[in-house]
Amino acid sequence: MNHRLKDTDRCVMCGLCLPHCPTYGLSRQEGDSPRGRISLMQGLASGRLEADDRVSAHLDGCLECRACESVCPSGVPFGRLMDEARALLREQRPDRPALPGVARPMLRGGATGRFMAGLLHTGQRLGLAGVAGRLPGLAGKPLGRALALLPAKATPATPRGIHTPAGDCLGTVQLFTGCTGNAFEGRALAAARDLLLALGYRVEVPPTQGCCGALDLHAGKPEATRRLAAGNLAAFAASDAPIISLNSGCRTQLREYAALIPEGAALAGRVRDLYGFLMEHEDRLFGEEGLVRPKPPEHRTRRVAVHLPCTLRNVLREQGAMLALLRRLPGLEVVELEGNDRCCGAAGAHMFTHPEAADALLSPKIEAARRQAPEAIITANIGCSLHFQAGLRRAGLEVPVMTPAEWLVSQWQVSSG
Ligand code: SF4
Ligand code: SF4
Structure with a gap:
């Protein structure tokens, strides 16, 4: 048995995870289930199985949504095992494709x-x-x-450099932009910066930061992820301020730096969820004399549906802060988008590499959006957001998809502290 995959032994093959696995739900094949994939990993690790096309297809089809991990009574660390299995596949077949060239x-x-x-x-x-x-x-x-997948609305440039609050300074935070965020989240990152400035924080956006490394790790390239992690370690080394991250996918990876590079724990310990950080200042934001005030009613959205990304729900379990923040806004009905217990199919590069499965998993959510008719869909992961925007466009539905920060500053007045 390959030492790295020894935790597959923790699986007792009970099958409790099967009903929670989206890919098993689509194909009904054991090889596309968590239990089946663990058997394949064991075969690969022991040398009983070769890294042929069939084995690769079953392992590559996994979304790494970690729904199986969150319900497993034996504590099988499925996400880590899948990353290790894909690295082993790559060692045996170095020619296999990694990320799509465009990405x-x-x-x-x-x-x-x-x-x-x-x-x-x-x-x-x-x-x-x-x-x-x-x-x-x-x-x-x-x-x-x-x-x-390009958003229909032009994306403004990502904020950079150092931003100083107008009044008293409570402290400094650093903002993680990530790679996809850098390209598509200028509006959301500017909204996050404005909320933090309004609270009284000095906001630094280190210019040399890069991708968190999640996509490379999930493609079986841990060395590439370690290089990116080392780059981010250097980019954020100027202070020990909290590192605020909007995207649950990036945040999951940044928190896992501790297991990737020797000095990674220090950075991982500084990573904070924007909404958890904001809710620590709940009274200052939403109290009687709070900084957040309603705009005239005609400018306000009355009903939003929240999509919960898998990393937020299954790994970080930080959805409470995001929902609590939205529910603090009077006059707003916050509903969960039906089917929130299932991956939307975006799953990092999966929406490029497995477009049919990605669209099949998105389809019931688009139908839920049609039924629930929200005025906006709120999510906290850029991959999910782009996938949803493309799906809604194809379905002819004009529902904006935003982060909570973007939505808040677009619908409410936020004054400086
Ligand atoms: S991964 Fe966990 S839940 Fe799934 S079959 Fe194995 S032990 Fe059971
Ligand atoms: S990570 Fe998600 S897609 Fe992969 S086996 Fe587990 S439940 Fe299925």
Whole structure:
């Protein structure tokens, strides 16, 4: 048995995880279930199985949603095991594809990532999202898929540098932008910065930060993730301030730096959820003399549906703060989007590498959006957001998808402290 996969022994093959697995729900094949995948990992680790196309397809099809891990009575660390199994697959088949070529430059952060983000923004301004799926040669290809995922609304540039509050300074925080956030979350990151400034925090956005490394790790490339982690360690080394992260996927990876690189624990311990941080200042934001005030009623959304990303729900379990923050806003009905216990299919690079499964998993959520008719869908992960926006566009539904921070500053007045 390969030492790295020895925790597969903790699986007692009870099958309790099967009803919670989205890919097993789609195919009904044991090889697409957590239990089946653990058997395949054991076969690979012992040398009984080869890393052939069939084994790779079952392991690569996993979303790493970790729904199985969250219900497993034996505490099988499924997410870590799947990362290790994919690294083993790559050792046995170094030629296997990693991330889609279109995504790779963006993940490097720095100048290359910014250049790629600029190209995507140009595509966005030219309206390529609407036609990409129909262009000959692009339909069904990763580039066509990437272009179709471009948000319809132009994305402003990500805030950079140091931002100082107008009044008394309570302290300093650093903002993690990540790679996809760098390209598509300018509005959400600016909203987060404005909320933190209003509270009285000095906000630093380190310019040399890059991708958290999750996509490389899930593609079986732990060395690439370690390099990215070391880069982020250096980028955030100037202070020991809290590192505020909007995206649950990035936050999960940043918290796991402790297990990846020797000095990773110090950075992991500083990583904070934006909404948990804001709710620590609940009275200052929402009390009688609070900083957040309603705009005139005609500007306010009355009903929102919340989509809970898998990393937030199954791994971090931090959805409480986000929901509590939204529920502090009077006059707002907050409902959970039906089917919140299932992955939407975005799952990092999965929406590029497995477009049919990704769309099949999204489909019931789009139907739920049609039934529940919210005025906005709120989520806390950029991958889910892009996948939802593309699905809603295809279905002809005009429902904006936003982060809680973006929604809050777009609908409410936030004064400075
Ligand atoms: S992973 Fe856990 S829940 Fe699933 S079969 Fe194994 S022991 Fe049972
Ligand atoms: S991580 Fe998600 S998709 Fe993968 S086996 Fe577990 S439940 Fe299924």
